Amino acid sequence: MRHNPFTSAFGLTYPIIQAPMAGGATTPELVAAVCNAGGMGSFAAAALSPQAILDGVRRIRALTARPFNVNLFAPRALQASAGDLTRAHELLAPFRAELGLPDPCTPDKFCENPADQIAALIECRPALASFTFDVLEADDMACLRRAGLAVMGTATNVAEARAWQDAGADFVCAQGGEAGGHRGTFLGDFDQSCIGLMALVPQVVANVRLPVVAAGGIMDGRGIAAAQVLGACAAQLGTAFLCCDESAISAAWKRGLRAAGDASTRVTRAFSGRHARGVANAFMDALRPHEHELPPYPVHNALTADLRAAAARQDRPEYISLWAGQGVPMLRALPAARLMQLLVEERAAALAQVE
Amino acid sequence: MRHNPFTSAFGLTYPIIQAPMAGGATTPELVAAVCNAGGMGSFAAAALSPQAILDGVRRIRALTARPFNVNLFAPRALQASAGDLTRAHELLAPFRAELGLPDPCTPDKFCENPADQIAALIECRPALASFTFDVLEADDMACLRRAGLAVMGTATNVAEARAWQDAGADFVCAQGGEAGGHRGTFLGDFDQSCIGLMALVPQVVANVRLPVVAAGGIMDGRGIAAAQVLGACAAQLGTAFLCCDESAISAAWKRGLRAAGDASTRVTRAFSGRHARGVANAFMDALRPHEHELPPYPVHNALTADLRAAAARQDRPEYISLWAGQGVPMLRALPAARLMQLLVEERAAALAQVE
Numbered sequence: 001m002r003h004n005p006f007t008s009a010f011g012l013t014y015p016i017i018q019a020p021m022a023g024g025a026t027t028p029e030l031v032a033a034v035c036n037a038g039g040m041g042s043f044a045a046a047a048l049s050p051q052a053i054l055d056g057v058r059r060i061r062a063l064t065a066r067p068f069n070v071n072l073f074a075p076r077a078l079q080a081s082a083g084d085l086t087r088a089h090e091l092l093a094p095f096r097a098e099l100g101l102p103d104p105c106t107p108d109k110f111c112e113n114p115a116d117q118i119a120a121l122i123e124c125r126p127a128l129a130s131f132t133f134d135v136l137e138a139d140d141m142a143c144l145r146r147a148g149l150a151v152m153g154t155a156t157n158v159a160e161a162r163a164w165q166d167a168g169a170d171f172v173c174a175q176g177g178e179a180g181g182h183r184g185t186f187l188g189d190f191d192q193s194c195i196g197l198m199a200l201v202p203q204v205v206a207n208v209r210l211p212v213v214a215a216g217g218i219m220d221g222r223g224i225a226a227a228q229v230l231g232a233c234a235a236q237l238g239t240a241f242l243c244c245d246e247s248a249i250s251a252a253w254k255r256g257l258r259a260a261g262d263a264s265t266r267v268t269r270a271f272s273g274r275h276a277r278g279v280a281n282a283f284m285d286a287l288r289p290h291e292h293e294l295p296p297y298p299v300h301n302a303l304t305a306d307l308r309a310a311a312a313r314q315d316r317p318e319y320i321s322l323w324a325g326q327g328v329p330m331l332r333a334l335p336a337a338r339l340m341q342l343l344v345e346e347r348a349a350a351l352a353q354v355e
Numbered sequence: 356m357r358h359n360p361f362t363s364a365f366g367l368t369y370p371i372i373q374a375p376m377a378g379g380a381t382t383p384e385l386v387a388a389v390c391n392a393g394g395m396g397s398f399a400a401a402a403l404s405p406q407a408i409l410d411g412v413r414r415i416r417a418l419t420a421r422p423f424n425v426n427l428f429a430p431r432a433l434q435a436s437a438g439d440l441t442r443a444h445e446l447l448a449p450f451r452a453e454l455g456l457p458d459p460c461t462p463d464k465f466c467e468n469p470a471d472q473i474a475a476l477i478e479c480r481p482a483l484a485s486f487t488f489d490v491l492e493a494d495d496m497a498c499l500r501r502a503g504l505a506v507m508g509t510a511t512n513v514a515e516a517r518a519w520q521d522a523g524a525d526f527v528c529a530q531g532g533e534a535g536g537h538r539g540t541f542l543g544d545f546d547q548s549c550i551g552l553m554a555l556v557p558q559v560v561a562n563v564r565l566p567v568v569a570a571g572g573i574m575d576g577r578g579i580a581a582a583q584v585l586g587a588c589a590a591q592l593g594t595a596f597l598c599c600d601e602s603a604i605s606a607a608w609k610r611g612l613r614a615a616g617d618a619s620t621r622v623t624r625a626f627s628g629r630h631a632r633g634v635a636n637a638f639m640d641a642l643r644p645h646e647h648e649l650p651p652y653p654v655h656n657a658l659t660a661d662l663r664a665a666a667a668r669q670d671r672p673e674y675i676s677l678w679a680g681q682g683v684p685m686l687r688a689l690p691a692a693r694l695m696q697l698l699v700e701e702r703a704a705a706l707a708q709v710e
Contacts (some may be wrong), residue, residue, distance in 0.1 A: 001710065002709075002710045156618075157616075157617050157618040158616065158617045158618070159616075159618070176551055176553060177532060177549075177551050178550070178551035178553050178554045188618045189618065189621070189635075191621045191622075192618045192619060192620060192621045192635065193618045194532075194549075195533070195572075195617060195618065195681045196531055196532050196533035196551030196552055196553065196571065196572050196681060197551055197552075197553045198531060198533050198551065198552045198553060198571060198572040198573060198578055198581065198582075198681075198682070199533045199571075199572030199574070199617070199680065199681035199682035199685075200617065200681070202574065202575065202577055202578065202682070202685065203617045203682070203684060203685065206685075216551065216553060216554075217550075217551050217553040217554030218553060219554070219557065220557065222557055222584055222585050222586060223553055223557065223585065225584045225709065226553065226581040226582075226584045226585050227553075227581075228709040229577055229580045229581045229584055229705045229706065229708075229709050230577050230578065230581050230705075231577060231705075261512075261513065261514075262512050262513045262550060262554070262555065262558045263511075263512040263513070263514070263543045263544065263547045263548045263550065264547060265547060266544070266546045266547045267546075280544075280547065325554065326550045326551060326553075326554035326555070327553070327554040327557070327558070329558060330554075330557065330558065330561075350584045350585075350586075351584065351706070351709060351710075353584075354357075354580065354583045354584050354706060355356060355357045355706075
């Protein structure tokens with residue numbers, strides 16, 4: 001396979017990135033298996049303490065000598081009023097009751113401290129750090145660059161890709177509307193920034209000098225080839241790896257994914273306060289008319305944390321965030337190395353069939 | 356270029372379809388120019404009387420001997436209550452006032468009679484008839500087949516593609532969430548059926564035996580190649596042809612398109628009562644909080660008809676339906692034959708750059 005600026009930068013055999021996914025999916029075992037198979041694994045660290053990030057990276061390094069990616073959020077410090085919190089608790093109360101949870105208490109902190117997480121990254125120095133939710137502050141970017149990390153920013157539209165370029169990123173990940181999990185949108189309207197890869201990739205490629213990675217709805221080698229034909233230098237696949245043997249997502253999540261069809265997912269704020277795509281379930285349906293009343297991320301995310309954890313323990317997919325992209329029915333439950341092999345074969349076959 | 360079931364069926368040189376688009380875009384001149392350049396032109400006939408369909412087809416035939424497509428809607432007969440109509444008139448009143456229009460009267464009929472339109476198709480026998488909004492009744496399908504027309508149905512999800520297959524269609528057009536103009540969704544949730552082509556094409560291909568055409572956000576030869584890599588036998592491009600020399604859309608529409616960025620479009624019910632993607636403008640923004648109150652298509656479409664016509668005459672893009680897909684900034688104002696030539700060259704180049 002011909003090299004490009006992304007594969008060359010990291011000595012990858014294949015232009016394939018396993019996407020960072022929260023909730024237990026991106027175990028050190030999954031990340032390392034993808035790296036060892038010639039792609040780039042990504043460790044989702046946004047919800048982790050600095051110590052957990054260091055531990056995870058140590059474990060990945062014990063399993064592979066290849067470069068890998070660690071992903072963080074770059075959230076704005078958003079607050080919620082006492083009234084917002086009361087209303088959110090009120091909306092969540094029936095679900096807490098159903099799951100046998102006690103009355104809620106508002107947590108002391110809503111998320112890990114981003115500065116401490118970045119300090120952990122600088123300490124453990126993965127080859128690549130990727131970010132979503134906003135562009136990095138100049139200071140953070142400078143520290144990461146000085147420490148020798150490459151930086152990839154997530155963009156859902158051209159303005160965001162330009163913002164990452166201006167901030168000094170090395171790569172931009174164009175997140176299509178097809179993508180599962182949280183939307184990276186930070187400039188402009190969320191609906192209008194839910195842009196399919198077919199339209200998004202060529203426009204981002206035309207408007208930034210950075211190499212562009214395509215993410216969203218890519219489930220097999222045809223999608224990887226199509227992303228490259230559109231101008232991307234690599235494809236980032238999340239949902240495709242969600243049920244790999246090395247993924248540690250809950251049985252309930254897996255069950256929810258297996259039941260999903262092509263028209264089963266939609267974007268919701270119900271779980272975290274931030275727009276994210278998942279398989280529609282009873283929780284999403286019940287909160288659909290109230291989404292505008294929910295507090296922003298990370299506040300609402302913290303408020304639903306024990307509820308989601310309890311639902312996973314109790315094997316109740318109807319109450320957990322079943323993050324998944326629009327290609328979810330195409331996922332394959334295989335060892336990651338075997339999936340990588342299939343992706344590479346399918347990619348070649350897809351290109352060969354079109355002349 | 357290798358032939359496939361679509362190009363073979365019609366003797367096309369290239370797997371490129373110019374999409375049917377209402378509002379004056381698909382003139383007989385545009386349709387014929389695309390056909391003469393080796394692709395397939397489509398004549399948008401949904402808003403036309405049977406006589407206008409016959410006249411248009413006659414004019415196309417005077418300009419080309421090649422096969423072409425005529426598109427109709429297959430709308431369900433939806434009604435609106437007197438209360439719905441009153442509320443819609445109330446919501447539209449400020450815009451009518453702004454445009455100097457008299458008090459509205461509810462029209463006698465809301466759309467052309469679909470049975471009469473199909474009779475016109477059977478009389479003039481284009482090589483292909485395509486349909487959107489719903490699956491055809493068995494009787495209509497049988498008449499079209501007996502008359503020798505091939506039939507293509509529009510699907511926004513796998514269930515709809517299967518419905519068209521079961522109804523006896525020859526081809527299915529997979530309409531991605533990127534697509535401009537009306538959404539074809541007729542089974543299931545509109546939001547959940549706004550599926551990007553990257554995820555939609557492989558799933559439709561895997562689930563029906565029919566050859567699949569890809570539509571939505573395809574603006575250049577890279578997109579055509581990508582659609583084929585994903586498994587489509589042809590690509591249908593609408594927005595890409597919207598500003599061709601042969602297109603007769605209003606100056607206001609063209610101006611609205613030129614001002615659009617990648618994140619300028621969204622899906623709205625504001626203009627027609629049916630979900631459709633266009634460049635956001637003042638009219639869409641004003642009605643955004645009231646979309647659930649609007650009557651269904653074709654009722655609301657008829658109520659806004661003189662308002663849209665007046666806005667176009669007065670060169671007011673802020674009040675007309677600026678239908679466009681998510682790739683709108685990539686459109687090129689060229690003669691259709693030149694655009695076709697570029698598409699073919701770009702397609703080859705895109706495939707050649709990926710190995």
